[in-house]
Amino acid sequence: MNYIDNILFAVLLFLGIGFFIRNIKKISRNIKLGKxxxxxxxxxNRLKNMVMIALGQSKMVKRPISGILHIIVYVGFIIINIEVIEIIIDGLFGTHRVLRFLGGFYSFLIGSFEILAFLVLVSVIVFWIRRMVLRIPRFWNKEMKGFPKNDALYILYFEMILMSLFLLMNATDVPFQQVNAGNPISQFLVPFFENFNAGTLFLIERSAWWLHIIGVLIFLNYLYYSKHLHILLAFPNTYFANLNPIGQLTNLEAVTNEVKLMMDPTADPFASAPEGSEDEVLGKFGASDVTDLNWVQLMNAYTCTECGRCTSSCPANLTGKELSPRAIMMKTRDRLEEVGKNIDKNGEFKDDGKQLLNDYIAPEELWACTSCNACVEECPVNIDPLSIIMDMRRYLVMEQSAASPELNMMMTNIENNGAPWQYNQMDRLNWKDE
Known part of the structure; x- marks a missing residue:
């Protein structure tokens, strides 16, 4: 490799990593828009969650076939990319398989990489068959059309190509094959190239080498646009997940403050609290847009794998209701991305006349939820769609009085009579005698 190749590689590496860092900063900025x-x-407990769920994939294997295949791809993705370290060193300094000095350990590493590459290749082919041949229903919900459907396929094709290029690179590397330095899979490909001359083999090996590292950099930067961002965000997402008992809802601080004010006989209800103080009453109850959600909920949206386990377990969805917990997360992410692009364009957010509620998520979806927590329990990376649903419901009820007539009647009765029924205050306990 001459110096021009070294310079070209350095520029490519710099641009690829630079673009990736730029996009990660955008994601970080968008997440920080949350409360x-x-x-x-x-x-x-949080560290245990991260180790067991994000690293150990403990929730994935609840569905054994897809879980085991995912673990193979996950482990392969992590371990095989150790090879990228050698590629980067070779690319920058013009060396060739610089880690060969590790001797037998290098042979073990490459042998392990090749076996894993083959297993990953088989696994992603099975994933493709599950999607496109068996057509498993959760991959074909109405929200999985257009880019969301193609996104999953793009990643599968990427992984097939990268693993094939890795094996092809090893198989056509004549000096590497001659010393038999840990090539249990690529050696089976060697007979296909027996009639090729040394120059052609060198050209194929170099082409596979360059395409492999270019593919890795493209894949790295594609993550920003893809559901596969969960490769990175699954770790903080599981660490910062809600540890409260399932079913325990949070209290709105603004409501708590108002109740305390009502119960304080010395308080002046017309006095305003200092701006920024703990007693300041928030301007909005619940959430109507992404900036009303907290930063963990926004990180949840970016972490969503779109696997559909939540939706396939949702009783509302199974009975034909509009609700799809996966769609809730996808729509939240889409709106957050729209807000981020607005900020990029204007330097700050300019009102675009849109919001998450109604423009992205319909009230019918929110009211279909039974708050059973099946979606939270099923998610392999501890995403909590229910928290977003409940915050948006709170906005509908407390800001717009837009609950169903039955629910509005119940709350009116509680307010006036101290009970859900239209009884007189004096008769509100009559139900116990019936």
Whole structure:
């Protein structure tokens, strides 16, 4: 490799990593648009969650076939990319298989990489068959059309190509094959190239080498636009997940403050609290747009894998209701991306006349939820669609009085009579005698 190749490689590497960092900063900025919520408690439990769920894939294997295949792809993705370290060193300094000095350990590494590459290749082919031949229903919900459907296929094709290029690179590397330095899979490809001359083999090997590293950089930067961003965000998402018991809902601080004010006989209800103080009453109850959600909920939206386990377990969806927990997360992410692009264009957010509620998520979807937590329990990376649904319901009820007539009647009765029924205050306990 001459110096021109080294310079070209360095420029390519710099641009690829630079673009990736730029996009990660955008994601970080967008997530920080959410309201502050403290998730710094119970650090040991949080670390355990991250190790068991994000690293150990413990929730994936609840569905054994897809779970085991995913673990193979996951482990392969992590371990095989160690080879990228050698490629980067070779590319920058013009060396060739610089880690060969590791001797037998290098042979073990490459042998392991090749076996994993073959297993990954088989796994992604099975994934493709499950999607496109068996057509498993959860991959074909109405929200999985257009880009969401194609996105999953693009990643599968990417992985097929990258694994094939890795094996092809090894098979056509004549010096590498001659010393038999850990090539249990690529050696089976060697007979296909027996009639090729040395120059052609060198050209194929170099082409596969360049295409492999270019493919890795493209894949890295495609993550920003893809559901496969969960490769990175699954770790913080599981660490900062809600550790409260399932079914325990959060209280609105603004409501708590108002109740305290009502119960304080010395309080002046017409006095306004200092701006920014803990007693300041928030301007909005619940959430109608992404900036009303907290930063963990926004990170949830970016982490969603679109696997559909939540939707396939949702009783409302199974009975034909509009609700799809997966769609809730996808729509939240789409709106957050729209807000981010608005900020990029204007330097700050300019009102675009849109919001998450109604423009992206319909009230019918929200009211279809039974709040059973099946979606939260099923998610392999601890995403919580229910929290977003409940916050948006709160806005509908407390800001717009837009609940169903039955629910509005019940709340009116509780307010006036102290009970859900239209009884007189004096008769509100009569139900116990019936």
């Amino acid at each position: 502050i919520v403290d998730r710094s408690d119970r650090k040991k």
